[in-house]
Amino acid sequence: MALLEVQNLHTQIKLKRSVVQAVDGISFSVEAGETIGIVGESGCGKTMTAMSIMRLLPNGGSSPDGSIFLDGRDLLQLDDDEMAGVRGNEIGMIFQDPMTSLNPTMTIGRQISESVRIHRGAGKAEAHARAVEVLNLVGMPSPQQRARDYPHQLSGGMRQRAMIAMALANEPKLLIADEPTTALDVTVQKQILELIDSLRERLDMAVILVTHDLGVIAGRADRVNVMYAGRIVETTRTERLYANPRHPYTEALFDSLPERGAESGTRLYSIPGLPPDLTDPPAACRFAPRCRYAQADCRAQDPPNRVDEVGHEFACFHPVGAAERAGEEVTVTLTEKTSSEEIPSTEIGEVLLEVTDLVKDYPITKGLLRRQIGTVSAVAGVSFTIRKGETVGLVGESGCGKTTVAKLLVGLEESTGGSMVFGGPGKGVDMAAVKPAKRRALSRDVQMMFQDSYAAMDPRMRVQTVVREPLDIQKIGSKQEREDRIRTLFDQVGLPVSALERYPHEFSGGQRQRVGFARALAPAPKLIVADEPVSALDVSIQSQVLNLMKDLQAELGLSYLFISHDLSVVRYLSDRIGVMYLGKLVEIGPADAVYARPVHHYTRGLLDTIPVADPEVEKAKAAAGIAGELPSAINPPSGCRFRTRCPAAQELCAQVEPTLSDYGTEGHQAACHFPLWE
Incomplete structure (x- = not known):
């Protein structure tokens, strides 16, 4: 008998005037010691399935039908007190955002020990000892000290470890991890996933891994459930799904991956349209309006679940892939279904921006007189150029200085040293040296796309005002010309003009990012810092935004500085890639050269940690990656700043700081005493 058995589960959320069918008749099981993956776009029902198992539904939420058996007990039949005894004891959960899930007024140790005291009846000292024990179990550095810290005193990776420790404090039978690595950079993400995997093996614990990242699932899950519009549309073993997806939706998700476009040189496949409104779901196939293979029967009736001889289950009248027979090995590989249209190219011109020895130090002060006692070295002598029509990608871990460089370029921070000459050598203006009034005029030419588009907009303003605001501030054109401009911008970014009257909260994540793009484009800039x-976007929405950025670059001759911790995305979009570590640029060169033949050990480590949508590749590189924690920028290591984590470090690395040197391809440079190749 399976540890968890979900049978015909329906979860509804009652609104004022309608009812959302968030989970609509799903069934699956999880064995002890097994990892099940649940993937799909935002709104498909992944998180609501996890919350239904925990019985932590939002206001108006209920599970009126079906059953959820845990070790033979139906959780839907338990009263509130009985269910409270299950949560945190028999079932642990890692929430997507630990900062909002942890109590900011309580220390980490107290929050973990509280669960132990409630479920095990332990005393205060015993519960605290258990909290320190599980913090050590999840690899938290200095667990005794961290138990006394508050959530805001920890890094993102440490907060996630604290959340895992809390979920594991009572050694649950089942762990539910809801997007546990979404906001983390690739190195911390790999550490967290390996931690969950090792704890599963050690404790013989079942795991449900909820994510929209196909690479995360590839090397971790035994079986995968693909969800769409509240239903499971395909389920099978992980290797079989990745080698031979049968449902068109699953195939479309794979085709949207940025590594596909980068390898083939074609545009990313973009799933058209939006998921259906679950307050009134269609009676026919729910994916039919967005499916490239849909036929008349798909639009007329709901396809039943089909199971082939090897147990591969899918709900589709016209499946893709190849039918399998019992005893046959899976030899089919994913076919390239992306558009044959090539990625639009932009003519690269003369140098538009030249950054030389850029430095940004933040003072550390103490006392009433704010006496300076130290310095945070955020950016330490970074140099690079961006040409007209070129995209330069900037990658690295959180805390490496990428966002600080972006803020310096757009004038949100003042540099400590160096120059940022905009307009080209001999005729440009040093943005680091001009007065604020002059810098304001230059801001027309350099605009920014923010990571959190919703937080960057005033929620009380209609998006029409949000997009027009840069034009009003810069006094560009007449009132009518500004109105015409924003209508043109909405058309360019693929949004209907009717949406101008909406507020930011009325848009999906991908649509808000398009609004943010329109705002950045409003004053007709030459450079956009993204x-x-x-x-934070699903792979299908991500592909739409990336294609849009490529299209408008070709149409308008834009230049981009594209900042990301995801090298796959950067490779697809960028002409050149720069790699930053602890305020330093350690490697820069043509995108294909940096990706295919890195010189610096840090670049190699980043590449090894990227989740790849291939189970065999993921399992083969299980031991690869970057060891250790990022050093403090207050007191960075001497010589090469990466030496404390580098597998090739020698005495010279501590004594002499390496400088950028040329390697192979023109423009490929790296700063390393002992490079991967000469």
């Missing part, structure tokens, strides 16, 4: 613009 800071993690697609990191």
Whole structure:
């Protein structure tokens, strides 16, 4: 008998005038010691399935039908007190955003020990000892000290470890991880996933891994459930799904991956349209309006679930892939279904921006007189150029200085040293040296796309005002010309003009990012600094935004500085890639050269940690990656700043700081005493 058995589960959310069918008749099971993946776009029902199992539904939420058996007990039949004894004891959960899930007024140790005291009846000292024990179990550095810290005193990766420790404090039978790595950079993401995997093996614990990242699932899950519009549309073993997806929706998700476009040189496949409104779901196939293979029967009736001889289950009248027979090995590989249209190219011209020895130090002060006691070295002598029509990608871990560089370029921070000459050598203006009034005029030419488009907009303003605001501030054109301009911009970014009257909260995440793009384009800039613009988006929405950025670059001759921790995305969009580590640029060169043949050990480590949508590749690189924690920028290591984590470090690395040197391809440079190749 399976540890968890979900049978015909329906979850509804009652609104004022309608009812959302958030989960609509799903069934699946999880064995002890097994990892099940649940993937799909935002709004498909992944998180609502997890919350239904925990019985932590939002206001108006209910599970009126079906059953959820845990070790033979139906959780839907338990009263509130009985269910409270299950949560945190038999079932643990890692929430998507630990900062909002942890109590900011309580220390980490107290929050973990509280669960132990409630479920095990332990005393205060015993519960605290258990909290320190599980913090050590999840690899938290200095667990005794961290138990006394508050959530805001920890890094993102440490907060996620604290959340895992809390979920594991009572050694649950089942762990539910809801997007546990979405906001983390690739190195911390890999550490967290490996931690969950090792704890599963050690404790013989079942895991439900909820994510929209196909690479995360590839090397971790035994079986995968693909969800769409509240239903499971395909389920099978992980290797079989990745080698031979049968449902068109699953195939479309794979085709949207940025590595596909970068390898083939074609546009990313973009799933058209939006998921259906679940207050009134269609009676026919729910994916039919967006499916490239849909036929008349798909639009007339709902397809039943089909199971082939090897147990591969899918709900489709016209499946893709190849039918399999029992005893046959899976030899089919994903066919390239992306558009044959090439990625639009932009003519690269003369140098538009030249950054030389850029420095940004933040003072650390103490006492009433704010006496300076130290310095945070955020950016330490960074140099690069961006040409007209070129995209330069900037990658690295959180805390490496990428966003600080972006803020310096757009004038949100003042530099400590160096120059930023905009307009080209001999005729440009040093943005680091001009007065604020002059800098304001230059801001027309350099605009920014923010990571969190919703936080960057005033929620009380209609998007028409949000997009027009830069034009009003810069006094560009007449009132009518400004109105015409924003209508043109909405058309360019693929939004209907009727949407101008909406407020930011009325848009989806991808649509809000388009609004943010329109705002950045409003004053007709020459350079757009894009800071993690697609990191929080589903792969299908991500592909739409990336294609849009490519299209408008070709149409308007834009230049981009594209900042991300995801090298796959950067490779697809960029002409050149720069790699930053602890305030330093350690490697820069043509995108294909940096990706295919890195010189610096840090670049190699980043590449090894990127989740790849291929189970065999993921399992083969299980031990690869970057060891250790990022050093403090207050007291960075001497010589090469990466030496404390570098597998090739020698005595010279501590004594002499390496400088950028040329390697192979023209423009490929790296700063390393002992490079991967000469």
